[in-house]
Amino acid sequence: MTGTATLLHHDGTEEIPRFLGAPGAALFGCLHRPAGVARSLVVLCSSIGAEWKYNYRREVLLARRLAERGVAAVRFHYLGSGNSDDGSPDFAALVAQARQVEAWGRAESGATRVGYFGARFGALVAAAASADTDMPLTAWGAPGTGAGYFRELLRIERVGRLAEGSAAFAEAEEPRVRLARGEPADVVGYPLPPELYDSAQSLVFTELAGTAPRDVCLVEIGGDGSARRAAESLTERGLRVHASRLVEDRSWWLHDADWRPDETRQTVRNMIEETVDWFLTVLPT
The missing domain is CATH 3.40.50.1820 (Alpha/Beta hydrolase fold, catalytic domain)
Known part of the structure; x- marks a missing residue:
């Protein structure tokens, strides 16, 4: 320490x-x-x-x-x-x-x-x-x-790519595709580890x-x-x-x-x- x-x-x-x-x-x-x-x-x-x-x-x-x-x-x-x-x-x-x-x-x-x-x-x-x-x-x-949180976050990322124009949207790989391969995805300028994404899918705030x-x-x-x-x-x-x-x-x-x-x-x-x-x-x- x-x-x-x-x-x-x-x-x-x-x-x-x-x-x-x-x-x-x-x-x-x-x-x-x-x-x-x-x-x-x-x-x-x-x-x-x-x-x-x-x-x-x-x-x-x-x-x-x-x-x-x-x-x-x-x-x-x-x-x-x-x-x-x-x-x-x-x-x-x-x-x-x-x-x-x-x-x-x-x-x-x-x-x-x-x-x-x-x-x-x-x-x-x-x-x-x-x-x-x-x-x-x-x-x-x-x-x-947790699933709803990342659904919202990925929606914001998608809107951001659309705002950059059709070429940027077409060239960028969907974050969900990378996460499904076990690779980190760029979401609003920050890396999202697949370990965190996968482990959060079943989380419910009120249950926690x-x-x-x-x-x-x-x-x-x-x-x-x-x-x-x-x-x-x-x-x-x-x-x-x-x-x-x-x-x-x-x-x-x-x-x-x-x-x-x-x-x-x-x-x-x-x-x-x-x-x-x-x-x-x-x-x-």
């Missing part, structure tokens, strides 16, 4: 970056530690590919705000992404990585209570990593199923999240009713569910020509504050 320089903020909070594991298979993690004693820790599980990139800043802001409010938070990069070492993990490996980072965050912060956060595909990872526990879970834009009584916060991005449907299913299973909806005129997950820094967007600030407030109601500080 090696690290780089700790960043100390003026409010006394710290950001502690580390490489976890042996060289060649090391995860990059960053612990956001409060100024005082941290009784609780939130593990942040990112999405993948382009969504990982475009939601990254919001997760940094969320982790910093949790630390400011007295809750430790830990972020990390999956193997094969960001600053972590190379790898082509399947879904089970992503879940194992989240639990590895949780263990490090607990030991480093001294927290005894843990909650999980996941954005988009990361919501599936967070739900699975905290399954069969009473750990609070927050999900931003959780997909109903609803295995034990606990508190769940669902934030729907847009207006497709997914959070309401998931909330109804989880409530029937005895979970305590809070659901809300974010409506944005522009894409939340992918940048467009009118993109502005997340710090300047009121919707982002509101979403982060709502998420932090919810965690403070279900975790000791």
Whole structure:
């Protein structure tokens, strides 16, 4: 386990970056530690590919705000992404990585209570990593199923090729063809490992999240009713569910020509504050 320089903020909070594991298979993690004693820790599980990139800043802001409010938070990069070492993990490996980072965050912060956060595909990872526990879970834009998530992602990729023109569309090989051959496919500018694609086909968010009584916060991005449907299913299973909806005129997950820094967007600030407030109601500080 090696690290780089700790960043100390003026409010006394710290950001502690580390490489976890042996060289060649090391995860990059960053612990956001409060100024005082941290009784609780939130593990942040990112999405993948382009969504990982475009939601990254919001997760940094969320982790910093949790630390400011007295809750430790830990972020990390999956193997094969960001600053972590190379790898082509399947879904089970992503879940194992989240639990590895949780263990490090607990030991480093001294927290005894843990909650999980996941954005988009990361919501599936967070739900699975905290399954069969009473750990609070927050999900931003959780997909109903893994198969549905990749169906939507591949549809976006197809639309992008069509927008480039008929020649580009005709020359580019369908990602599903490459995945069926066991080869990684380029999807919206990022490689999709066949191991991850195949292992996610049977995933159902409510089944992963609803295995034990606990508190769940669902934030729907847009207006497709997914959070309401998931909330109804989880409530029937005895979970305590809070659901809300974010409506944005522009894409939340992918940048467009009118993109502005997340710090300047009121919707982002509101979403982060709502998420932090919810965690403070279900975790000791």
